[in-house]
Amino acid sequence: MVHRPHRYRAQAWLRRGALMLLTLATTGWASAQLSIVLAGNHGLGTLEILLLALFVGCFLWIAFSFWAAIAGFAMLVARARQPGLRQPPAEPGRLATRTAVVMAVYNEDTARVFANMQAVYESVAATAQGHAFDFYMLSDTTNPDTWVAEELAWHALATRLGPGARVFYRRRRQNVAKKSGNIADFLKRWGRHYDYMVVLDADSLMEGKTLVAMARLMDANPGAGLIQAPPVCVNRNTLFARMLQFAGRIYGPVFAAGQAFWQMGEGNYWGHNAIIRTRAFIEHCGLPELPGKPPFGGHILSHDFVEAALLVRGGWSVWLVPELGGSYEEVPPTLLDYAKRDHRWCQGNLQHARVLTARGLNPVSRFHFISGIMSYAASPLWLAFLGLGLTIAAVNTLFPKAYFGVQKQLFPDWPIFDAALAKSLFLLALAFLLVPRLLGVLLVLADGPARRSAGGAVRVLVGGAIELVYSTLLAPGMMLFQSKFVAKTLLGGTIEWTAQNRGDAGIPWPVAFRAHIGHMLLGLFVGLLAFAIDPALFLWLSPLVAGLVLAVPIAQLSSRRDLGAWLRQRRLFLIPEETAPPPVLTRARAIFAELEARPRGDEDGLRRVLTDPLANAVHKLALATAEEGPPAESAELFVARRKLANGQSLSAAEKALLLYDRATLDSRPLPVAA
């Protein structure tokens, strides 16, 4: 069902066509050069052809990314807005539509998520458009202590914000289908009360004015199903996270503008910090369970890509609007946390292979799926490419070509290796990887306020150089991690989707050693092998070898908060959000500090509910508003009640069961478990 003709489509296909042409042309040229290098004077053998095929697969992606970044740079220089997206009137009035801001949480740090929600609430209230927004904390928390802590934090928040504050809390009894199921549950309960919903993650923060601007954009574009505000990474202090934040802030805008350039109204959803038309989402984005067992069957894990594809299939447009600003998130604090998140995302993205061929999807949506799959599948391809390259080199060393064949010949067959051509090819690949970064640096250097708030020109350049060296050393380790994740997923392995570590705790040396010992050994082996084949080959591979051999210190040192703080004192890796923090970030931090300083009370949630009348009342109110009835009488419930009565220790599942049990909740005065 098409709701409104999307007039941008012709322009969008023109843009995509141009990018594809450039990508294919450069990949074709580079592949031709490589075939010349590989062929020498003996032609291409099976191994060489395989190597060439791997190169084509890998190079296509870096070429496309490069050309998209060039386009993004041009858009940023021209200060071009997204064509096809109608801008709201210059002096808009009071918002007449209603928006629900929903934050999905799962066993998170309670103080942090409620501090974030309060900061966003206050930021919206400051725009004088607070009447148009309701806030929901949608909990999928399974830990009963955290569950009760969340309820009390919600009540405390509502009390702090004063009478009539429209902040609600709902916990699902069973977290079916994880986050997508959580959001779907909200939509089924309350979705049609609202025109739009804004989805936030536990670490998301958005400025009130951004939320209002997004609602106005939706009002002005009745065909828009979703508008994504790309988030800037903030708030972390470890060296790893600060470099990631710096890279995201300096290079991110070029890549985001590039994506917006070719995606236009067939964009993607990043899972949070986006506004969604609830009616469109309810009608088109019910996610089915895929047939078969996980990791490829079952609930769809990386639901966001699929939901965007379904919206587009339903005739709605999906936009990435980088110029919105005021959208923030946090990055994992350490390399191992980053890798853990990558493992989850890898499994989710590879599962998209199952929906890639779904009937009626827009080709651009299919491309998003392929792109997501390739963001992980590229690693084993590169690994295979390197492995095959080494094999060919080893074979050529061990079995040198004969200078004179069987037949008599006057001149020998000198092995031909076009070193100059190989070097130019290497430089081209390097340029494709580095130029977008350079363009990001250029943009910051050319923008006075941005340059100053990032520590000045010299520090931006020094920071960029250090980050480049670091990410070069990091890349081989990540390639191995991702290759392992891909292999594990393909072999049917799954990973638990646990809460993300959002603190700044570092990695102890033994943990780093255990995680990277394999990388170190492989690095040593590759280094020795390359040196034995040819010292020149060793030099070519030295960044890779160094990254692997130094994997343990890289992971441990970069996880340190003190190093991050030390560099911050020296104004390195600064981002504008650190030198001039946006009000919502400052406020969230202040509220969090205040909440952390307060006495926590009894941390045993069940005991608290059974002994503290206010906690009991708040808990019952939370159950009543969600219309969560008591559990059915069962053997488990009977056992849990008996254990409670006898003062025996209870499991988390038993505590959760009792927290729904009316008879237990009403039993005053209460038997308290030891």
Next chain:
Amino acid sequence: MDRLKTPSRSRSRSFSADAERRLRSFLRGFGVEDEAALRELVRRLGRMAPAASPAQIDAAAGLWFADLLGRPDSEAGLALAAGRVAWLTTRAGKRWPLALFADAPPAPLAEALRRGVPALPPTLLADSMTAATLAPPRLFRPPAAKPLRVRPA
């Protein structure tokens, strides 16, 4: 201030021990611990819910709170839950110890409770979301297994 300053000292004998225990337990949930106040409130709540069954107590108390909070159409269970939170949040038990379930509660209590009650979400809609079809076109689907031919008996 609460106009019921002198609670009755006579203990109601119209309830069974079990019913009295239920009423007392319910009232303790409002933070009422003083014995004299408890006796008076048991008598008062007992008038509102003569059978003193849990359902009757909840319904009667819910109606009282719904009326006091200015939400006469609220479902009794929800009104009771919200009213109890407001009662405890505003420490009404300390400020108006004997106003709970009074026939004519003081206006400042009503005002304090209305300000103390958290906003409640809109009514539940029990909507449904139809699962989208993600099946590939016939071309990509594996061929369906042929049904076994039934052997004639």
